Amino acid sequence: MTLGTTDREIIRALQGGLPLVPAPYKAVAETLGLSEARLVQRLAAMKETGVIRRIAAAPNHYRLGMIENGMTVWDVEDDRIAELGAQIGALSFVTHCYERPRAPPDWPFNLFAMVHGSDKNEIAAKRAEIRTILGAASRADDMLVSTRILKKTGLRLGQKR
Amino acid sequence: MTPLDDIDRDVLNAIQDDLPLSHRPFAEVAARIGLDEQELLARITRLKDQGVLTRFGPFFDAAAMGGAFCLCAMAVPEDAFEMVTELVNAHDEVAHNYQRAHVLNMWFVLATETPEGIDRAADAIEAETGLAVRRFPKLQEFFVGFRVAA
Numbered sequence: 541m542t543l544g545t546t547d548r549e550i551i552r553a554l555q556g557g558l559p560l561v562p563a564p565y566k567a568v569a570e571t572l573g574l575s576e577a578r579l580v581q582r583l584a585a586m587k588e589t590g591v592i593r594r595i596a597a598a599p600n601h602y603r604l605g606m607i608e609n610g611m612t613v614w615d616v617e618d619d620r621i622a623e624l625g626a627q628i629g630a631l632s633f634v635t636h637c638y639e640r641p642r643a644p645p646d647w648p649f650n651l652f653a654m655v656h657g658s659d660k661n662e663i664a665a666k667r668a669e670i671r672t673i674l675g676a677a678s679r680a681d682d683m684l685v686s687t688r689i690l691k692k693t694g695l696r697l698g699q700k701r
Numbered sequence: 702m703t704p705l706d707d708i709d710r711d712v713l714n715a716i717q718d719d720l721p722l723s724h725r726p727f728a729e730v731a732a733r734i735g736l737d738e739q740e741l742l743a744r745i746t747r748l749k750d751q752g753v754l755t756r757f758g759p760f761f762d763a764a765a766m767g768g769a770f771c772l773c774a775m776a777v778p779e780d781a782f783e784m785v786t787e788l789v790n791a792h793d794e795v796a797h798n799y800q801r802a803h804v805l806n807m808w809f810v811l812a813t814e815t816p817e818g819i820d821r822a823a824d825a826i827e828a829e830t831g832l833a834v835r836r837f838p839k840l841q842e843f844f845v846g847f848r849v850a851a
């Protein structure tokens with residue numbers, strides 16, 4: 541789907557976040573020359589289409605002590621991936637969970653699940669928990685531990701179009 | 702940073718849920734956890750200033766806007782790592798980039814406004830670095846119920 545001009549302006553205005561004031565939608569609407577009702581209607585529509593997933597806080601894992609992250613990868617039988625992927629994604633400590641293409645010969649893995657924890661032992665325990673759920677349906681797995689953040693930025697929408 | 706108190710923890714847990722689209726949304730959330738609106742706003746502002754929150758606002762899905770995401774990986778020789786990092790990070794399409802302990806030691810996400818933009822950016826990085834950019838587009842996303850329990 542493509543975005544209308546109003547929606548693009550709304551997204552651009554909200555990329556940095558929502559103002560922390562009692563009536564935040566009214567405040568944003570005023571800067572855009574829209575009514576609060578119109579802004580709320582567009583936000584509701586963008587939630588409906590999935591352009592906005594939710595309006596919420598993004599916590600900083602590091603400042604909350606969750607300084608380790610591991611990208612666990614699994615070679616899961618194709619006919620079970622939908623069922624098992626849904627189960628792994630539902631785990632409270634998994635932040636991202638995707639099926640991605642295998643890339644033979646050196647990359648047999650098709651399920652990616654990111655786990656976070658306060659130390660190496662904690663992420664190892666979480667990997668073990670995933671392994672228990674997948675059982676024999678996973679033929680191989682690995683965990684790629686992050687050693688350094690090289691870049692981290694939010695979504696930036698271009699100015700064109 | 703001052704340690705989080707119990708009220709901060711309640712706030713952190715409550716504000717990871719979707720904010721209502723109402724005239725006074727923070728008043729509604731505050732009522733749920735027994736605070737008043739001003740107190741909640743003051744605490745969110747402080748948590749943000751302290752860096753406990755990266756941001757507060759809408760989570761956008763670039764794919765739903767017609768754009769695309771792709772996870773990419775490279776096997777970068779150790780002695781070229783800093784140089785390659787600079788070349789990769791200079792691309793605006795690189796949303797985040799992590800070093801990981803593996804032969805494929807650089808993992809980054811490309812976010813572009815069109816699906817064609819992914820290959821364009823990845824091909825440009827290959828040309829600049831002389832290294833292969835392995836592409837792992839998502840085939841299926843599984844719903845994640847993740848919340849940081851504070």
